[in-house]
Amino acid sequence: MSKVSVDNTISMVLDKRRKKKNGKYPVKLRVFTSTPRKQKLYPTRFEFSEEEFSSIWETVRPRSTYKQTRKMLQAIEQNAWSVANELEPFDFELFEKKLFRKRRDGTNVSYLYGERIKELRSMDKINTANNYGLALKSFARFSESEKKKIEELSLFEVNTNWLNRYEHYMVEQGKSLTTVSIYIRTLKTIFNKAIEEKEIESGYFPFGKGKYIVPKVSNKKKALTKEQLKQLFEARPKSPQEEKAKDFWFFSFACNGINIKDILLLKNKDMDDDKITFYRAKTISTSKGNLKKITVYLNEFAKEIIHKYRSKSLAPNDLVFSVLEGEENPVKQHTKIKNFTRFINQHIRKICEEHDLPIISTYWARHSFATTVIRKGGSMEFVQESLGHSSMNTTKAYFAGFDDNTKKDFADQIMNFG
Template sequence: MEKIAKKAKISLYLDTRRELSDDTYPVKIQVFYGRQKLFNTGTYVSAEDFDNSYNTAKPKGDRLKELKIELSAIEAKANEVVDNLKVFTFEKFEKMLFATKQSLTNIIDHYNEYIKELDKNEQTGTSSSYSCSINSIKEYIDSGRKYPVEVITFDMITPEFLNRYENWMIAQDNSRTTVGIYLRATRKIFNQAIEDGLIDRELYPFKKYKIPTGKNTKKAIESPDLKKLFDADTKGNEFQEKAKAFWFFSYQCNGMNIRDISELKFKDLHGTYFSFLRHKTIRTTKEDPKPIIVPITEFVKGVFEKYGNKKGKPNDYVFPVFTLGMDAKERHRVNQNFVRFINQHMKKLANANGMVIKGTMEARHSFTTQVTRKQGMEFAQEALGHTTLSTTQNYWAGFQSETKKEMADMLLNFDALEPKTTIRKKAAVKKPSTSTKRKASRRVEVV
């Protein structure tokens, strides 16, 4: 027999805990679903009128009859919201109860609500991406209009609309990768609205429209150029010297993201190593995230000593990028500036030495290339902080085809596959006193 899902119970409640100056009290919607929660209605009545209208089957007098109709309508709307929710939560109930019909179908409002949620969770980078997404869609719709659009209903976002928007974005010199990032945000908003029962599944446009994906080519710097860059002279240019220090800090510390470097605290330092959780995935990993362990080499120690704070409490930052008390948006802004600083001066340093690099992500990509070649995919998975091997495989799949070809060619270069050991043969020395023993054989020593 199919089990019937428990339904939230609705009733009106007169909150008599605090009387107003006119002897009235607030009427609230009482919702019971495992626990009780009250929601304001904006209506205020006296205790006597509440009993003689809402709590009475047949109120006497037109005023009380009208009040009962008003209160019954509030209760009916609350019950309608409960009936329309496929999965009940107090948060969804509140959202639908107080939303206007226009806001329920206006994708701009849905974007704004989700952006608020991301900001509340301090997911500032994702929040910024969603803001860029809806602003871009609004800009496209507003092009050629006299007044900016304030309402974009879900049924306006059709496969045909998305194709036109994609073409417009490309014509504005945006990459397919950017289009993909923006429209994956739109798809998330659609999926959430459908899950909440706010729009019909038939409105979903992404069955027919395929979101474009970029090539996602990852550029790694090979060993000779890494050495050349590391040995590049930065004397007299403190900006390039600092940028190079943090770029190679990222490279040697498991391709550590600059945000994770900025977030590093004294409590993360453990003598001969430090550990950290990736800021990017700490909120999206369902299981307890596994810390990434990084040995403190002489180079890493030198960066700590030159650019880090000399001492601090456990929750103080190691590097003077963030300060305690900064909110999420400020940390995001400051970190973005720090990344731009490194990228700007590393590009200049590379150009001065006949090289071209894009920025900090090439430090991570270069680490990935080196460690995957030398230690294998499983080692790379742990070092990069990927929760599954498939993530590492997908990450590796984005590297340039020539890198993969070099690996394939190396498989037939059997000299390169030999262990790098030196074989030295020593002839045994004959001793007169051991003439009766067997002749000494030549022995092999591996050094």
């Protein structure tokens, strides 16, 4: 029996709960913790009779014919002991993750991305999981350009020089620094997780001062001016598809910049006579301890859109709009939301092209709402609450600044002391 700590033990045991047809019992690796009091048995490839197990494992000096078998059992126990001793505090889930993988998987880039993608999908974070998949494919293409398979790439090789070469490669391929930043940030997360799980020392972390700096790209402000909003609102769609796209774009704008996913997940029970209340789907899994319910008061336009497109069922748990069925698995739901968002974007762009407006997307509705509120005198705190942001810095990024007319009006009024 090998001690992991005062409270935890690891040992090889004969599991005598059920005898096999050959009269033998399976040998299990037993891990026990006293706080909390918990035991788990892990299978091995060995099976013995009680007499064999006693002669091989429980005796101090096994016969020469059993010595090799005893060494193999000791190796299993010692490996488990080594893994467990890395964990402080001990955690069964992490112990199993480390125990049942290849020795080098803990720092293998391809393996770690695969595990992260599975983890994200299990939490229904399909879009984020897809981003990790795209990042890994990008790193794979770069590795191939350097005559190395991505399956062989280790975190130890991803140093400052490697990251600089990757950035240069991406720029030469015509990719934007924004794309580079998105992909490398996933790698930064992979490193942090590996350090947290003691797979790699923090000294190998290749980011930060004096090392590789992830490109910071200022986002283009995605907000329409008051005049542009008026022009788009008054534009006459040329097809039912353009009409529907325009309706949902302005519904998003009118309802605190609510994003399309949250629109499609609205349930009848979220509706009141003059308001809707909901939690952002994006924050449900990331801010469980600080969930903020968003309340949107409905103007006449928003009420008209609901009446126009509302599904027939008014059951409390049924969806307001029938784009989703409400029973899809996360992957299918993600695909449907993405397709509907693409539908809006395609047709709203046709209207914009027809009226010489900026080429916009659904995301512009959210930014335009934030900017319009502030330009009309609303506070940044009001916008933060309306958008459901936990950080004021996030809210500030949505504000496109004051337009020239606002600045001119302010200059004209600054000396008016009346």
